Amino acid sequence: MLDDDIKQQLAAYLERVKEPFEMVASLDDGDSSKELRELLEEVVHARPDMITLRLDGADTRKPSFTLARPGSGTQLRFAAIPGGHEFTSLILALLWTGGHPPKVEADTLEQIKALDADLDFEVYMSLSCHNCPDVVQALSLMSIYNPRIKTTVIDGGLYQNEIEAREIMGVPTVFLNGQFFSNGRMSVEEILQKVDTGAAARDAEKLSAKAPYEVLIVGGGPAGAAAAIYAARKGIRTGMVAERFGGQVNDTMEIANYPGIPETNGPAYAAQLEAHVRNYEVDIMNTQRVAELVPAAETGGLITVKLDNGGTLQSRTVILATGARWRNVNVPGEQEYKTKGVAYCPHCDGPLFKGKDVAVIGGGNSGVEAAIDLAGVVKHVTVLEFLPEMKADAVLVKKLKSLPNVTIHTNAQTTEITGAAGKVNGLKFKHRADGTDASVDLEGVFVQIGLVPNTEFLRTTVERSKFGEIVVDARGATNVPGVFAAGDCTTVPYKQIVVAAGAGSTAALSAFDYLIRTPAAEGVQTEEKETVAV
Structure with a gap:
């Protein structure tokens, strides 16, 4: 089933498996079951000393298979033949089940382990969906690290009867304990926010305790990432608050016009952006939605950014790089039948x-x-x-x-x-x-x-065009002192990744120039506060 190159890559990845585990397949006589069995046998062949395969599974979904370390109690099942975009999800599930540590924040992993409710997730995906792997991998991780969480990954193309019975017309779609939970791309942090009712309050408290920044970037797309890199390289205290790192780039399938990168895809490019930003001392606050911006003139010294969860952040300058979203056609039936056709x-x-x-x-x-x-x-x-x-x-x-x-x-x-x-x-x-x-x-x-800018939260604070775009000059400056903007949320023409990245760089350089020419208000400190154990 896998070509020789893929087999070699699989074997190299599975060398990282530290603990033995087994796969239990539920199969019938159909072609799909034969295809899945072949895939699982190739997985075992790549690491026979650590991975075993049983063919006596009794799940009603056939073909399907489970992954688990003996005695771990984990409950992860794939009712799918994980190929296409989901092959990576399979590799990660194998590694995590085999004891290889995931690349997530320690706090996130501890939050997963601490969940004390029985959660049964079913996630419907398609193998061509580039938004699905994030959700599949997040829920797989949760079920591997918390035995009270069960995750079943279901290929909608393979189980068309379930798609029709549950009237699913968009993926990824998640059900929790038999009830609709979510539709669309979600990170593990976003899922945790929905199932962990105390998470928002804890986040708000933690964010509000942060020291003021010299530049705070709102948005994690190409404009925001470029701004963060340029600001951090100036040695100034830089923060980035984003609802979703990568922004709309995550929903772009093919990128073939970015100079120096002949061809890539949106999710891959978004991951590269995040990795590049993390090379610098940037305080990244992901999965956070901004609710309001309060100018320095109203606070007596610092620009304040209020978040949906009740937290607040402060900074001497702010760069707005909130991007845009798909425009609605705004006709009868659109909202009523969203995700239903x-x-x-x-x-x-x-x-x-x-x-x-x-x-x-x-x-x-x-x-x-x-x-x-x-x-x-x-x-x-x-x-x-x-x-x-x-x-x-x-x-x-x-x-x-x-x-x-x-x-x-x-x-x-x-x-x-x-x-x-x-x-x-x-x-x-x-x-x-x-x-x-x-x-x-x-x-x-x-x-x-087309697109509509994500600027509603600004209300009348910052000047916007009749289309809702933030009005900026050639330096990315808005009409509010210390507030700059870049990318698809602004009046800059041509909504392109390369244009947004250039505008983000310009805004960061302009913010730095503003900082060195504008003295800080009396009493303003931008050093990280020390935490004292009592």
Whole structure:
């Protein structure tokens, strides 16, 4: 099943296994079971002294397999043949089960071990979903390190009957103790925040106790990461607070236009950004959402950043790099049928619509790329573009028009997404040229119409454009002294990774220049406070 290169890499990884464990497979006579057995036998062959395989599993999901050290009580099951994006999840699960330490903060691991509730997670994923591994790996880690936590990883393509029965139309989707828990990408820290009710208060207290920064960056995408690197290299006290490190880059499948990097993908690039930032003395506060910014003029010396969990951070300067998110089409039915046929990630959710009719709203590069990818999976794709001409690059439009199972409507305004029995069943639109109405029967709608900046929390504190973008000058400065901004959340044209990174660097250099030219308010200290044991 695995080629020779992959087998060699697998053997090299499994050399890190320190403790023996077993895999127990539940199989039938089907082709999928044969494929899974072959994969598991290759795993055993790579490390026969530490890993054993039993074929007497009695789970009702076949094929599936469990991982556990004898006597550990861990409960991790894969109802899947972990390939594609999930092959890494399998490797990590094997290593962690075999005693290799995970690369997570010690506090996070202790929080997992301390959970004292019986938690039964089922996570539905697809092998082509680049958002799914984060959730799969987080829940796998939790079940390996806490015997009261059970995790079952289920391939939606392999268990289509469960997908239909539970009306799952977007991955990753997680159920906890039989009830819906979450949909979409989540880190282990975010999951812990939801299941550990006291976590938010503890985080708020810990964050509020931190000493003021000289520069505090809000956002962890390319702009925020570049700003953090440039600021830290100046030797100033630098903090970074982010809801999700990497930002929207995590949702980008292919990156082929960043100078010096011929080709990579979003999750890989996001991991590189984080690793680069961690090379410097940057205080990273991940999975934190900012609720409000209070200018120094209102506090008497320091800019204050208030967090959703009630915590506060202070700094002499702030760089806003909050990025943007997918724009909603804002028609009846969109919110009602979100994750029930309305989707925003064709790579993640496309496989769930295999053999079905879908639509893509948007004729820019993202929309056309989505339609091309979906055409290889679904039965038929209808593309709707509001303008008279497609906005995507000519080479993409040419490719789209060559596909036999694609219909394109330009100058078309989406008016409603319809549904029945809790799921999408159609889409209505208007031909703008003559005002006539039309409709198409389908089961999925992928919205790809651009971005909206994540700036609502600023309210009227910082000047924004009519589109919600933070107004900045050539140096990244806003209208508020000491507050700078960079990336997709600003008025800088061209929302591209390379542009955002450059803008983040500019903002950091400008913040440093501001610091050396502006004396600190009397009594302001930016040294880390000492913790005294009493």
